Structures are given as structure tokens and as C-alpha cells.
Amino acid sequence: MECIFVFIFQFKELAQAYEVLSDPEQREIYDQYVEDALKEGMGGGGGMHDPFDIFQSFFGGNLFGGGSSRERMQRRGEDVIHSLKVSLEDLYSGTSKKLSLSRNVICSKCNGKGSKSGASTKCAGCQGTGMKFSIRHHGLSMIQQMQHPCNECKATGETINEKDSCPQCKGEKVIQEKKVLEVNVEKGVQNRQKITFPGEADEAPDTVTGDIVFVLQQKDHSKFKRKGDDLFYEHTLSLTEALCGFKFVLTHLDGRQLLIKSIQEK
Numbered sequence: 001m002e003c004i005f006v007f008i009f010q011f012k013e014l015a016q017a018y019e020v021l022s023d024p025e026q027r028e029i030y031d032q033y034v035e036d037a038l039k040e041g042m043g044g045g046g047g048m049h050d051p052f053d054i055f056q057s058f059f060g061g062n063l064f065g066g067g068s069s070r071e072r073m074q075r076r077g078e079d080v081i082h083s084l085k086v087s088l089e090d091l092y093s094g095t096s097k098k099l100s101l102s103r104n105v106i107c108s109k110c111n112g113k114g115s116k117s118g119a120s121t122k123c124a125g126c127q128g129t130g131m132k133f134s135i136r137h138h139g140l141s142m143i144q145q146m147q148h149p150c151n152e153c154k155a156t157g158e159t160i161n162e163k164d165s166c167p168q169c170k171g172e173k174v175i176q177e178k179k180v181l182e183v184n185v186e187k188g189v190q191n192r193q194k195i196t197f198p199g200e201a202d203e204a205p206d207t208v209t210g211d212i213v214f215v216l217q218q219k220d221h222s223k224f225k226r227k228g229d230d231l232f233y234e235h236t237l238s239l240t241e242a243l244c245g246f247k248f249v250l251t252h253l254d255g256r257q258l259l260i261k262s263i264q265e266k
Contacts, residue, residue, distance in 0.1 A: 077210035080201045084214045086185060088221040092231075092253040094187040098180055101212070104202040105177050107169035112205040114173040115164040123159050125152035156205070173205050183214055188229065191218035224253060235260075 080103075086095070106112040114120065122128040130153065136144040149155035156173070165171030183195055193216045201210035218226070225232045231253070237246055247261035 074206055074208060076208040077201055077204055079210040080212045082212065082214050083217050084183060084195075085217045085219055087219050088224055088226060089253045090185055091189060091191070091216070091218060091226075092187065095185045097183045097185070099183060099214075100178060100180050102176050102178055103200070103212075104174040104204065106203050106205065107166060107173055107175050109168040110166035110173070112173045114158075114160045114166055114169065114171045114205075116166060117164055119164065120158040120160050123150060123153035123157055126150035126157060128157040130155040130157040174203060181212065185216065189216065191216060191226070 082099075082101075084097070084099075107114070110116065110118065123130075126132050130150055131147055132150050134146040134148075136146065138144055150157070153159050160171045162171070166173075169175050179200070181197055181200065185195070195214045195216070197212040197214075199209045200212040203209050223233055223235075225234070233250060235248065235250075241262075245262040247259070250258045250260050252258055
């Protein structure tokens with residue numbers, strides 16, 4: 001759900017409104033204009049007028065700026081985020097992982113129409129926008145516009161006759177497919193690094209497909225700690241080793257055996 005707080009008037013609009021409402025003659029015209037519009041809306045003919053359309057017609061411009069909220073725009077699908085656990089060895093040497101995922105794709109039988117004939121009806125609940133709006137007033141200076149997906153058409157803006165629905169997608173316009181993605185983790189990348197596959201998220205009609213994003217999550221290591229591009233290795237020495245010298249073999253992240261010894265040790 002999207003919640004948008006807006007001021008009723010910006011400075012310019014406030015000046016216009018004050019000019020109209022403070023002048024008795026113009027105020028009378030405005031009152032009559034609103035009254036006529038409301039009467040017309042409550043009559044049998046045309047349905048209720050949107051109060052913001054009245055504002056737009058009288059003062060000019062849209063209360064919220066830009067085009068009408070009824071205009072249907074192509075949406076962008078949501079990105080799908082996955083956490084990918086990797087070892088410190090993976091980050092040091094680099095690795096490649098193949099992952100199998102399920103996603104929605106446009107139905108090939110009906111080309112995303114959802115019906116055999118390709119016909120659909122504009123949703124009466126949202127007037128084809130795919131979204132419903134509700135308005136709440138907060139005192140005299142603010143309003144709250146609530147926007148949420150239409151539950152009658154699942155935010156598509158269209159309804160499909162059940163008898164005409166596509167036999168493959170059952171009117172859903174999309175079907176599920178399995179996809180294997182190969183995630184290449186390069187040497188030296190940082191923890192929390194993002195690896196993006198553009199346009200590989202769920203498809204939907206009239207929607208720009210979002211991305212699949214893998215976020216690398218480094219697993220703890222028993223010996224090594226990473227700080228930036230540096231590696232720190234912890235090794236416990238006995239008092240004798242600390243005083244007289246020490247020698248031990250360190251197994252590096254790439255499998256190499258390194259001999260570590262003190263200056264005293266020969």
C-alpha cells in the first residue's frame with residue numbers, strides 16, 4: 001500500500017485560492033460551480049464528480065501535480081532479492097554457483113491476454129487503472145491519499161469472462177517456469193556485494209520486468225577474519241613458544257601450506 005501525504009495548496013495555489021475566496025463575487029461563482037457539479041454528480045446520469053477534478057477545472061492544474069491519477073502507466077515489476085551464502089574461500093578464490101528458481105512468464109498461448117479471444121472487459125471497480133484510491137482529511141491543511149491494488153481485478157485493470165479464459169494459464173495471463181541462473185562470484189568481492197540479473201524477475205502484462213538480485217552473505221570462518229582487503233589469522237601460542245620461538249604450518253584459503261616461524265626459531 002502506498003501512502004502519499006500532500007499539502008492541499010502550494011504557495012502559488014494558495015495565492016490563487018485566497019484571491020478567489022476572499023472576493024465576494026468570485027466566491028459566489030466558486031460556490032455555485034461546486035454546488036452545480038455536486039448536483040450533477042448526484043443525479044442519475046453521470047456518477048459522482050471527483051472533487052480534485054473540480055479543483056483542476058476551476059483553479060487549473062492538478063492538485064497533486066502532473067497528469068491525472070486515472071491515467072494508466074506502465075509499471076515496473078518488483079525486484080526479487082535472494083541472499084546467497086558464500087564462504088571466505090569463495091570470496092578469496094572466486095567461484096560459480098548454479099541456482100534453480102521458479103518465476104512467472106507471459107503465457108505463450110494467449111500472449112498475456114488471459115482469454116482465448118484476446119478480449120477483456122474494463123474493471124468496474126477501478127475503471128481500468130488497476131488501482132483504487134481513498135482520501136482521508138487531516139485537519140484543514142492536509143489530506144492523505146491512500147492507493148492500493150484493486151482486489152476485483154488483481155491490479156490488472158481488466159476482468160475476463162470465465163468461459164473465455166485461456167486453457168493454459170486459466171486467465172492468469174502468466175505461467176510458471178523453472179530457470180537456472182549461474183552466479184559468478186569474482187575474486188576479492190566484498191561481503192554484501194550485489195550480483196544483478198536484469199529483467200529476470202517475474203513477468204506480467206504491461207509491466208517492465210524487474211531484476212533478480214543476489215546479495216552475497218559471507219559465512220564466518222574458524223581461523224581467518226577479513227577486514228577490507230586484508231586477512232587476519234588467529235593462532236594461539238604457548239608461553240614457551242612465545243618466549244623461545246615458534247613454528248607452525250598455516251593452511252591458506254586457497255589450500256596452500258605456508259610455514260610460519262619466529263625469528264628465534266631456526
